[in-house]
Amino acid sequence: MFHPRRTLRALLLPLAAGLALTALPAQTAHAASTLTNGGFESGGTGTATPAGWSTYSAAGQNSASFTESGGRGGAYRLTHWSSSAYKVETYQYLSGLTNGDHTLTAWVRSGGGQKSAYLALRNCGSAEQRTDLPVSSSGWIRIVTSVTVTNNQCTVSVNSDGHAGNWINVDDLTFTRGRTGLAIKGSDVSSLPKSEAYGGTYRASTGAQADPLAVLRSAGQNHARVKVWVNPADGYNNKARVLALAQRIKAQGMKLLVDFHYSDTWADPGKQTKPAAWAGHSYSRLRTDVYDHTYDVLNALKAQGTTADMVQVGNEINGGMLWNEGSTANWPQLAGLLNSGYDAVKAVSPATTVALHLAEGGDLEGTRWWFDNAVANGVRFDVIGLSYYGYWHGSLHDFQTTLDDAAARYGRPVYVAETAYPFRLDSKDAHENIIDLPSELVAGYPATTAGQTAWMKDVASIVEAVPNGRGLGVFYWESTWTAVTGNGWDPADPASGNGWENQALFGYDDRALPAMEWFRHR
8 A cells, every 4th residue: 555645250230330339339240151131122211220230330320321312223322421420231141051252342432532441351261352342423333242151151341431421322233253363463564664774773671672473473474475576766665575474474473464555666557557678568468567577576476495385466446457468447357367367366376265356345336336346257256355444445334344344245254455544643754644734534543552552552453353253363554664765655766755754654763663562453
């Protein structure tokens, strides 16, 4: 991408995180082996303690939890709200459970701004598990929380620690057998070799200088994404550079995604320029070019013991690739080019996963149109990747709708190929940042380290919630692209600047940022 823009002993109550064991309220919850009144339909509106549930507030603010009309699946929903600051928990204690993995699913909305708002599974015999509520003031979002029950019991908990006027809605909770989680927690590190060559340094959060790949791996990153250009003007992101970087990535124990742009420079929805060396080639020759280039890079990776684990055949190919021959104006030809790439990947390594990658991750109709055409034209692929930048690509609700639909409609796993969020708005270099105004931000997510962290956790939670375990994971874009003179956006212009350093995962002091915490997602 580039655009030039998560045995209560006997019958003791569970306590909200951080509350002292004092002034316990009377026990009102009945223990059951199945979740009761998960849709909050029993009791009607205005019920402070819905049937089957209990409410606890250390400060006596139980009234901040209540049911009201406006449910997602039925007439009512659970709401947390107060005109003054509040801290409240609505919970249900389950016993007689079969030990093993269980998952809580809930539909939620939140106006944001709270100190915390989350679902929790606690007192289950293993570590407490939480999922924060994403900020979504209109569309309902499904989130999940998984836990391993080892003591035949568990407490399902909805928690808010809010300022005056903050609110959440929760509805349609289920508690079932099974487990969720993300296989891929990655980032794109394509910029790294050039950054280091021009003096870029990276530090752990302690301030100690370190290999950025080691810092990312230590934080929990398990995949790295690297782009390939055919013959770039600056000599970076080409085959030789990718081979060297792949060795470093695999040495850290991470898996490798290779992202083929089939260009000498950036390829995205606005431009898919053929490599200069392919410029005069016929369509038939272009199919051979795609196969040969893909095979050449991947076979060289295999030969040095760094076989690609996943490959993107094209980058943000909403309009096709290798224009004009591979434009979506000519689907049979685009299909032929994509299948040439697929065949090359599988010829090198049948186990390597082939992805097709689109931008506009909140565009349901556009995504359907593209993949319907791809399927109709016999395009072969294993997984679907979507770029999703919340300041450009629609709401989190739109994103979830599109992601879920793609997984179900095409029966393929899905992942976020690119996402990012700023931790500040000002520039470190002289180049204007692509996102540099408060008006450009997603509501509820400030341009702060906390805002960046929340964004990544919430995007990861939405991917984790894709039904039937089809949410593979997320790649952050672009974790290591800090402001280093000479490592700007234009490979043909050494003087070009970086419009993305405020969205890296290393700060302006080169230290690892708190947002790396998202790599620890389940």
